[in-house]
Amino acid sequence: MSTLLEVDDLRVTFPTRTGLIEAVRGVSFSLGRERLGIVGESGSGKSQTGRAIMGVTPPQAEVTAKTLAFDGIDLLAASPRERRALRGKRIAMILQDPKYSLDPVMSIGRQIVETLRTHEKVSKAEARDRALAMLEAVQIRDPARVFDLHPHEVSGGMGQRAMIAMMLIAGPEMMIADEPTSALDVTVQLDVLGILDRLVSERGMGLIFISHDLRLVSSFCDRVIVMYAGKVVEQLKASELGRAQHPYTRGLLNCMPKIGADRHPLPVLDRKPEWAA
């Protein structure tokens, strides 16, 4: 399997008034054309890992790594111009809440066309046709109507589909999805995941799926990385999650209420300081 992304010893450090905070502390993994899940609680550094790869870490933070390479390109040595060319074109990112991550004063169609025309020389008419086709591909029933709507006029599920369309229109090879369905209803969640799954496998993309929901990730991804306090505590195949070794992974799996399992009280995580060491 060809490697798309190579991450070795990635660190993200934020300067604060009380000293340096290491949000990501030496994360290493590689990604092929597969679905990789990154799971952890809030503050575990999972989102900052995704942002560092995308190159959207806040400017005051420092990103270091032994290797951070996408398809042979050293991302840390690349100029801002080169990274801009990669972002959106070859690496795309889906964010959590379409309410905040879409431009509120631009119609959905125009936002999709903007992405396409930034990266490809196409005529306005062709861009419109391709945007409409893309909206259809994310199973929006009436693409021509949705094209002219503004983000506040559509539901959360529809907004998230529009965002997927926007991210996929330039044909990226790798996609980072940061909690793409957490803001959606459970039933809509599955529709959106189904669309994402189909498009990712049809196009042979690499997907990094960041989520706090271990159960969802394990049912969706091929491989799962579990993060705790900025570090990878366990890496395993999604199908082998039941045989997880690390007490943190097992604790996370165990503490969710399940239908049919009568456990009162629920087992809670007993955090050990050595996990963060």
Added chain:
Amino acid sequence: MTAALSVDRLEVVFDRFRALKGVSLEVESGESFGLVGESGSGKSTLLRAIAGLAPAASGTIAVNGKQLGARRDKAFYREVQMVFQDPYGSLHPRQTVDRLLQEPLAIHGFADGEKRIQRALDEVGLGTGFRFRYSHQLSGGQRQRVAIARALILEPSILLLDEPTSALDASVQAEVLNLLEEIRRRRKLTFLMVSHDLAIITHMCERLMVMQNGEAVEHLTAGDLVERRVTKDYTRNLLRASEGFVRTA
């Protein structure tokens, strides 16, 4: 025996939109009752209407056999308290925990505030070390514990819980759910709990009502859900969704 809470053909209308279309429900004293549905199904509106935060257009609400008027009196709020979804939004950012907990005591004219605050904080597992902190100095789970302490401090008999754990991490969620169960057992409280997560509702509640578009779709017991005895497609969809993603070839 009269029901702790009974709602009869309740309608809530916002402008011309009917958010609740004649919903009825009865919760026995000491029972834990769940409301499930997608966003927009009216489950939170029902809770808010009971608490007096949403206007009832028609229908009746009765607490412990006593019918409620359009305005809730003080006695009502001693019996019924609510815990909101977002612990970041439901605590006053410029008040310490102590000040937050004093507010309901001052309104209801309790003299033994000191003792009650200490007891409430102990009960939710925070201890008095948190008493003079501001909410921004607390984690999400700790804030939700403060919100629960604030609801408990008046010793109500009914607690309305609006997605009390959906903003929390799974591990913290387990802690808060355990806390709620323990408090209910100890104080013999009645719970009316809203959640979009069927697993949480079956864990916490004996009976539940599934809602869609402002209407009750189905009344079930937790046992029905465990054994998949559901009759409506809508509920079946929710059940399937709670099991995670299934790849279709």
